[in-house]
Amino acid sequence: MITIAGLTRKLPQGKVVLKDIRGQLEQGTFVAVVGPSGSGKSTLLRCLAMKETWNGGEYLYDGKNLLKASLFAKWKSRRKIAYLEQKPLLYERKSALKNVLIGAIGQVPWFRRVTGMVRNDDYMGAMETLESVGLIDRAHQQAEKLSGGERQRVAIARAIAHGAEMLLADEPVSGLDPHSQEDIMEMLKKICKEKKTTVVVAMHRVELAEKFADEIWGLKDGQIELIVRGRRLTGAEKVRLS
Secondary structure, X not given: OEEEEEEEEEOOOOOEEEEEEEEEEOOOOEEEEEOOOOOOHHHHHHHHOOOOOOOEEEEEEXXXXXXXXXXXXXXXXXXXXXXXXXXXXXOOOOEHHXXXXXXXXXXXXXXXXXXXXXXXXXXXXXXXXXXXXOOHHHOOOEHHHOOHHHHHXXXXXXXXXXXXXXXXXXXXXXXXXXHHHHHHHHHHHHHHHHHOOEEEEEEOOHHHHXXXXXXXXXXXXXXXXXEEEOOOOOHHHHHHOO
16 A cells, blocks of 8 residues: 655745645556646656655655655665656667666666676566567567557566566557557556556546546646546546546
């Protein structure tokens, strides 16, 4: 269980981007964060990934407040959290397989980044993960030659292979064709249920959130406007988020 209590985020200029955000993220739950542009969706995910400073509130992970934890404890927690940007950062000249094996940029030992050395068990695990996301036939293709949807799959496979307990995806289907959007959402849903990974997705398309998410968080002007679990939004609720 992850608990967010009173999350507040202010910009250096003083503008409040997030105000008193409260909610709980249960293990194995798929949460979609929806809302208009500028509502704070991306900032919320970056705060959950601890990539942005919290100006107030508590972040309870396994019962411990990460904001007051030691540097080592924060480092250990960050390793359990995978953050996927809208345009995944990959090693462009390396294959899909190498990207999964080496890990996320800046989150792996220097010798792996330099030598690319991996254990046989890691190799087999990475291949199985690529197969699970439908990319086994593209395993040896350079990242720079992959499509947008395939790049997202590599980023997701990388997170799975490195044992992420929480996967935060910022607009993972933006710019993709409708079929690819459905595929990515199906994949995230599958990971959520089979691996008990907590998945939080920021997105614009409410209809996709309604179809795939277990819970919908509606954000507007940096505040939680509504939290809906296990059903579609009503017309009035959609108007509140417009």
